[in-house]
Structure formats: C-alpha cells, structure tokens
Amino acid sequence: MTESSGNPTLNPPPVLLMRSISKSFGPTRALEATDMDVGPGEVRALVGENGAGKSTLMKILSGALRPDAGRMFLDGRPYAPSSPLDGRRRGVGMIYQELNLAPHLTVEENIMLGRESHALGFLRKSEMRRRVREALDLVRHPEISPDTPVGRLRLGLRQVVEIARALTEQVRVLVMDEPTSSLSREDTEGLFQIIRRLAAEGVSIVYISHFLEEVRQVAHSLTVLRDGRVAFSGPMKGLKAKDLIRFMVGREVKEVFAARERVPGETALNVRGLKSRRMTAPADLSLRRGEILGLAGLVGAGRTEALRAVFGLDRRERGVLETGGLVRLKGGPRMMIRRGFGYLSEDRQLEGLALGRSVVDNLTLSRLEPYARGGFLRLRARRRAAEEWAERMNIRVHSVEQPLESLSGGNQQKVALARLLHQEADILLLDEPTRGIDIVSKTQIYDWMSRLASLGKSVIFISSYFPELIGVCDRIAVFHRGRMVEERPVSGWDERGLMACAAVGRA
C-alpha cells in the first residue's frame, strides 16, 4: 500500500492547537506540557503505549476532562469545552472504539439524534431523510438503508454511520480512537478511503491506533506520547515501524518475536468433525505438545465459533474430541478446565473478564481449590498467589485488590492470561489475545506463549494480524467462510499467502 502523500502546507493556521496541556490524577502525572497541532486536511496519528496519556489527552480534547494547565485553540479561537456535548457543538467529533449508537434506533434516527428537523415538535421526515442520504453519499455508502436498526448492521458499517453523523454535525476535527481494531480488511480499506476523502475536504483528523503499519499508510504526521510527554512530533515521511517503536518505548526493541527453538511432541488434542450450531461447517484440528497453532482468517471466518465449540462454550452437536482419552461430547467448560484446557475470550469486556471485580478475583476464579477449606476461602494465600503471578507477568498494579477496570487494556489482558496459567492449563485456547493492546504488552504476551510452548504446553492462537501469526506460530491454519481451508507449517506461509487464502479460500 502506498504511503500517504506529503505534508499539507502549514501556511493555513492549524485548526487545532493544544499547548502545554498537563493533567494529574492524584499523585499520577498523566500528561506533562503536551503540545499537539493539527492543520486543515491533515491526518495526524497519535501513538503511544497504554498508559502513555493518549486517552487522557483525547478526553481533554473532547471536553470530558479539564486540563490542569495549558490551553487549546480551535480555528484560532480559544477552545475550552465544558462537556463532551459542548465539544461536539464546537466541531470536535469523537469516534470511540465502543461506538456511541443506540442499537434499537435506525440509521437515520441515530444520525439525526439530538438534531432532528421538526415543525412544532413533529418530525419532518422527508427533510431528515434528505440530509441522511447526503451524509451516506459523502462516505460513499449509499447502499446502507436509513431504516435499518443500527444494531443489525455489522461493526464496520456501524462505524460508517457514526462517521456520517459526525459529518452532518459540521465536524472540524474528527478523532478516531482505535477505529480498526475489530474491522475486517475490506472495512479497514473502506475506512481509509473515507479518511482520505475527508482530509481532502479539509477535515482535520486525529487517528489513534496500535497498528503501526496502518498509521504509516494513512497519516501525514505523527505525535508519539511516552509517559505523558511528547516523545516525537513530526511528519510521517521516512519513518519506519522500527522508529515508531523506538519512540514509544525509548529503547531499541530487538525482536518483537522470540526465536523459536522447540520440537513439538506427541499429540495433545485431536478434533474430528466437530460442529456446534453456530459453526457453518464441521472442523478438524490437531495439536501437539509444545506447539503453537495459529488460526488465521478474516473477521467472521468462523474461528471463534470453532474454538468455542472445542472448549464447550457452545453446545457441541457432533464430533469427536480426544485429549489423553475421549472427551464427552456434552462436556462444557467446567469439564474442559479439569482436563487441562484454558480459554481466553476475544470479548474481553463482556466475557473474558469481570471488570468490576478485583485482580485477585479474576486471576484465581477458575481454580479456587487450593484456597478452599471446608467451603471457605483462604484469602491471604489466594492474594499471595495473585501477587506472585502479577510479579511474574509484569502486571502493573498498586494492589491485587484493585478493581480490574482500573487497569490498562494490556494489563487486563495479562491478568486474563495469568488466570489460564494459574489454572495450570496445558492446552491454551487464545482468541485475539493481543487485540487493542500496546506493543510492549503484546511483546510480553508473545514471550509468554513461546515460553509455554517450550515447557510442553500447547496453544491455539486466533489472530487477524498476519505478522504476529507468522512470528509466533509453528503451524497456521486458515479459515474461510466457516471452513478450515488450508493448514501448513509456518515456513510455508507468508503474509500474501495468508491473505489470499483468507480472502478467497485457496492459496
């Protein structure tokens, strides 16, 4: 993919100016004298590890937080929003990863929400329909029917609806926070086209993402935050992913992926003809000890459904599972855990973690036996175990009694992984374990997966990010439209081959 073309001229004054923004939360200094400028039609990427200050900066920009020091200017005029609504009215549109849409309402109703055309309280539907169609045309998605309830649209299209809404609000600066985390390749491409078009129309865009290659594709300029300060700010031209990582982390990151030196052993898991109701076709899988099997595919290819069936989360209709003996077809998670399986859901927020509960609770939940005596829990022993694991996995916490939601995404995911390890799982089923996480945590997780494999454990690793599959796995199987279509050792794959297989069904 070609990189975006050079700088927009800096002669027209920046649309957005953020000067010396500082913010503390108690003793924690989240931001220190941070500057950021965005000119008209400029796409500025904002990158940084989790905890570097990106979300704080964006909350200040949107109006959800007030800075302790510093000033902002929008189109030359002082900009100090009192609330996110105020920010929106001034022209700063935020599109978050968790989209802000009302699922029961239609596309049109969502786009016009809060700004309905009316006469004496009665809706003027034809006029609103006109404006909605204009907006949908602007984002080149005229095929979206304005009467569809938004909850029925797939994620990629819902995002398009949010962008359309921002457009009808005369947005000056559009901030997109991790927009492609859950998008398919096509939707991501579609999004980039929309961004380029908006930039051409003069809209300023702030693009926050962990996907460094995407950032290089779509952004003109870059701001890197590290520990609350600006580590780099300048044009994107000439920068390589290596440079970006260096700015973010402050040191040379030698290899993102650990070297592979392991020899897989005997068969740990054998699956034949497994099918649940949600799967469109039966699946066969086999896994050896000390092996990492990657499952590649586009979003919606059926990998999650297959893995859920293996773990027994979805009821198995038929098939044979063998792992040191036959597994009962009706066996659910409880039985699978006892057989040594561990499962990490791709839906961290809803399924994988209990955000309101503490780190200890989450970490030890799947194996409380060692701490149980006559039905009562030995809390101190449990806490100690959690502290050991937190230490071992580099999870940054003040105390393991902290609620999980107070941790960054990367640390939350490490707790989820620690839970599997604490469970002493021999076969780990990981569904998108590194999605939406900063690069440093990702590297640590890759490291752990490697170590586990060296110890003889087995891992099934679902990911939509080809480079990490190639970097981490021993074998990769590709799913296409619900079926596993090809499986090869990693030496037989490259990114292009994976893409071709995932998109078309054959290499």
Next chain:
Amino acid sequence: MRTRRLGMRSIVNWLGPFIGLLLVIALFSLMPEVRGRFLRVSNFINVVTQSVIVALGALGMTVIIISGGIDLSAASNIALSSVIAASVIDAGGSPWLAVGAGILTGGLVGLANGGLITSLRLVPFIVTLGMLGVGRGLAKWIAGNQKIDAPLTWVNTLMSRNPEPSWLMLAPGVWLMMILAVLLAAVLRLTVFGRHVFAIGSNETTARLCGVRTNRAKIAIYTLSGLFCGLSGVMAFSRLTVGDPTVAVGLELDIIAAVVIGGGSLAGGQGSVLGTMIGVFIMSFLRNGSTMMGWPNYIQEIIIGAVIVAAVALDRLRHKKEL
C-alpha cells in the same frame, strides 16, 4: 420504502401478541360450557370496558418502559387520584373540577417520580417503590381510611355499559381510551419527543452525548405517565361510584405485564402502544373467560403469571436473531 419504515418496529412487534390474543379468545371459544356467553358482543363490550382502567395506566407505562424506566407506583397513583376526584365531588365541587383534580394529582405524582429520579440519581425501581407506599398512604389519609361516598354525577356515566346517547355503543371512557391510544402512538412515532424516548431507552449515554436533554425528557415521561394514571383513577372512581383508597392494589403488575406481553422490553428501547393494548386485552379476556369457567381467583393469577413468562420467552426467541 414507506412500508419498510412502518415495518421494522411496528408490524413484526405486534404480530406475536396479536396471535396470542387470538389464541386466548379461541381457547375459551372452544369450551362448550362458556362458548355461548363468551362469544357474545355484549361480553366483548364488557371486557373492553373493564380494560379501560388498566389500559390507561398501561399507556403511560409504555412510554416509561420504552425509555428504560419503570413505575411501581402506578396503582397507588390511580388510587390517590380516584380519592381526590371523589373528595372534590363530595365537597360540592363541580364534576369538571373533580376530573381535572384527579388528572392533575396523577400528573403531580408522576412529576415527583421524575424529579426524584433525575435529581437523586436513584434507579426508578427504588424511587417508584417508595412512591408506591407514599401514594397509597396519602390516599388512605385523605379518605380518612374509608371509602368516600360521592353523590352521582355525569362522571359516573363515563364507564357505563349503556352509554347515552346510545349511538356511542361503547362507554365514553372506552372511546377516550382508544383516542388517547392513537394519539400516544402518533406521539411516539411522529414527534421528536417520541424519538428521544426510544433513544434514551436504547442507549442513554449516546442520547446524552447527542444533545438530548435526558433529564428533562425523563421528567416529562414520568409526568405524562402520571397524567394517564390520574385519568385512570378518575375512571376507577367513575365505575365504583366511591373513592376507594384500597382500589387497584397490585394493579401495577397487571399494567407492567400488559406492556411486556405487548413486546415492551424492560431493558428499554422497545415497545409499542398497539402491543400494549393487545397485552391489556389478553389479560382481560383471560380473566373474563376464567371467571366464566368458574375458576377461582388464584387460578387466574397463576395463569396470568405463566402467560407473562411465556410471552417474554417467546419474544426473546424472536429477537435472538436481531440485535
């Protein structure tokens, strides 16, 4: 395009409950002991007239439930309003004043609910639970813990089975209920306010982020519902001819059940006037048929409880593929 716009939420939503209603009517029509009495026009008129009190409460409750809230004080509100209306007439006030006072009382209770919910930021369940007690207590207090015997006025003809003039065929109260139902449906579908009600119920955070004045809207929603309860109270007084502070005990459950059977979701964002009205009639016909069969009250309660669970379970099944 036009049919599609009507399609998504309305048609599919009430089809289920409508089939349920037909099943209930069919069920009792098949029973030889009651078929003759049940399938008479006069019986149907009876059922519809008896539904008015619950229906009016349910209309208001529909708006509340769509917005993601709940009102446990509806029945107490009805009782209080009915007592107030009776007291006004008893004190010599004009019937018009009585009707106005009753409706206004309902509105004030609703306003109190809405105000407390938005200012104290307590969940509607708790606030209206408290109001359930306060309202009922106030009603008993004002009535001196007895029924208020009010002299008959035209107010008492509002729910009569033999309306005059006779071309009306149905009691004025019934016509009023139907007109209000149509008006409310129009408000929900055609006005900005209606759309905001759905938005708040579907995702309140998003609504607020989009500039919807959620607090103001919620106060309006509870007040509107309160007005409906007030009118329902007036109708209760009309039918009973006394202001009875113990009327409608437990009726809030029938009211909520009607909305839910009709497709309303307690999670918010979903519901319809038509569905609610069908829900009201399902329960009325169930009670009517059961009484005719001579089944004791407790059987009716068990049946209605089962119907509520069945209706919601079926609804969940239907919506599984969507949202």
